[in-house]
Amino acid sequence: MTADDDLPAKRDILKLSFATAGLVWYTFLWSLGLLGCWAARKRYRLRPRSPLASSGPGDVPGVSILRPLKGLDPNLYENLESTFTQEYPNFEIFFTVADEHDQALAVVRDLIAKYPHVNAHIVTGEEVVGVNPKVNNLVKAYRQASHDILWVLDSNVMADSGTLARSVDALDGPPSAANNSRKRIALVHHVPFAFATEPALGSHVEQAFLNTNHAKMYIAINTVAIDSCVVGKSNLYRKSDLERVDGTLKPATASSGAPRETGLVAFGRFLAEDNMIASALWHELDVRHDISCDVAHNAVGNMTIADYFWRRVRWIRVRKHMVLAATLIEPFTESIVAGTIAGLSLRYFLGLPLWLFLPLHFAAWLFVDLDVYESLAGHPVPPGATKWKFIGAWVLREGLAFPIWSYAIWGSTVDWRGKAYVVMRNGEVRRATRDDRNGWLRWIPWASGRKDTASYEPVDLAQD
Structure with missing residues (x-):
């Protein structure tokens, strides 16, 4: 032959x-x-009321709720009001804004006047600790928080009244968990469930994506729980745990040379700080995550198809530098x-x-x-x-x-909140320059992003 x-x-x-x-x-x-x-x-088809909801203030752990704000997001009043109406006896709220003239403050002040019995605070002015504006916005409130348990919610999230109590239940775990038969839960997160507040086509595409394919795979991966997989729209974790991690994803007991900043400020160098915080807790402290039986109701505003396109591009490029293998097989x-x-x-x-x-x-x-x-x-x-x-x-x-x-998959430049960044190893970012645009794609006028303006600028944290 x-x-x-x-x-x-x-x-x-x-x-x-x-x-x-x-x-x-x-x-x-x-x-x-x-x-x-x-x-x-x-x-999710049965959401029982937590016994913590009817307990006394001294019988439950205190929770500090941190809500970063910027401008008038869709459904903002209802989103923020849902924080005031939590059926939980011991919590405080911090509303954080970078600009003391931010339009969101009028909404916050109306709600504080409506719910005078709720311990709510306004924190203005950011503290620049990195290139991530959300982290910069949160740092002051993070340091002022009275309680160890933190609940960080994005401004476009509305929570059911029983969410906090059920989430604390999940974070503390059942009494039988104290016998070391399972690893401690250090973070509780919630699956985003979108609702379109505008008729724009992109809004409905985003809604369809988050409420079906994304939710299905997100829940499945977290059920298998072989690694961290967290979206940061609504997360509970302990400040004492966060103060022990630095984002290197190396065990806390391992020697890593020169000491690095820990706590929230350590994650200002990442664009997806929520995902990195979750990964750091998982890998550096060898603890685990859980999802409660609640969802994070995500208000999707006026999103065009172009907005949807660039949003998906942004997070694919971020994930590429964090979980390359998973990103490469995504089309399949x-x-x-x-x-x-x-x-x-x-x-x-x-x-x-x-x-x-x-x-x-x-x-x-x-x-x-x-x-x-x-x-x-x-x-x-x-x-x-x-x-x-x-x-x-x-x-x-x-x-x-x-x-x-x-x-x-071919680029590393992303546009976020009107500024352009280059995503680097492990999801760290720096401000983009014109030369950073997507390789050969920079020769195509529309291919390097929606804006070809001064949003491409070098990092200067002292003046940012």
Whole structure:
């Protein structure tokens, strides 16, 4: 037998290998998706009232709630009011703004007047400890906090009245956890659940993404819990734990040479400080996270498709420098690519045509996603035009996933809050210059970002 005669056999082996790997991968994805769907049903369809809600102030641990503000975010009044109405007997609130003339302060003062019995404070003026404006905004309140437990909520988040009590339950853990049979819970986080406050198409695409695919995978990964996976819209953790970590992700007992800053200020050098805080607690202290049975109601304002595009680009580029492997395989977890791979594999093994398999695949994928939505919302997507609008946004999101990833993976420059940054190793950032724009893409006028202005500037923390 000649080498040429051997080629068909080798091609057959290669095809068989690819087809087998495709079906194995598809089975794995469905296992993960169904795990997320099952866990969402189990965790979110019953939200019992915590006994802490009816306890006395001296019988529960105190909590300091930190809410960074900037401008009039969508649904701001209701978002902030939900902090005042928590069914928990011992908490204080810090509203932090960088500018003493910020428009959000009028809303805060109205709420403080409406709820005079709530221990609420306004902290103005940022303390620059890094390039992350959220961290700079929070540092003063972080230092003034009276309690060890901190609850950090973004300004576009609204929380149910029982969220704090149930979250403290999760943070402290059940009494049986004291027997060292499980690692201590050091952070409690909440799955974002979006609601569009504007008719803009991008808002509805973002809503469809967060409430289905993102939530499904987020819940599944946290159920498996092999590593930290946290979105920072609503997080509880202990200040005493944060003061022991520095963002290096090295165990606290390991010698790391010269001492580094610890606590919140250590995370001012990261763009995704929430994710890095969670990772630092996990890896440096060898503790774990938990998600309570509450969601972080995320108000999505007037977001165009372009806004949605650049938001997704930003976080793909951040994740690329933090979890490269997971970012590289991301397209293969999406419905279109995964379905195509599985369809081609089944055509090889069974002769099943793609035109027959793909509609069944997409219908099943959508069914699971809608079930996850129902678990988080407590009700199905409303019928009629609302449901069809949601499904249309879901279809558009699925179609945009691969093009957005394909564009984002090549660059490291991101635009955030009107300023451009370069994402570096481990998610650290520095201010961008014109020369930092996305390699060869800088020759395409529209490809380096929405703004080609003075937002590209070097870092100067002394004058920032």
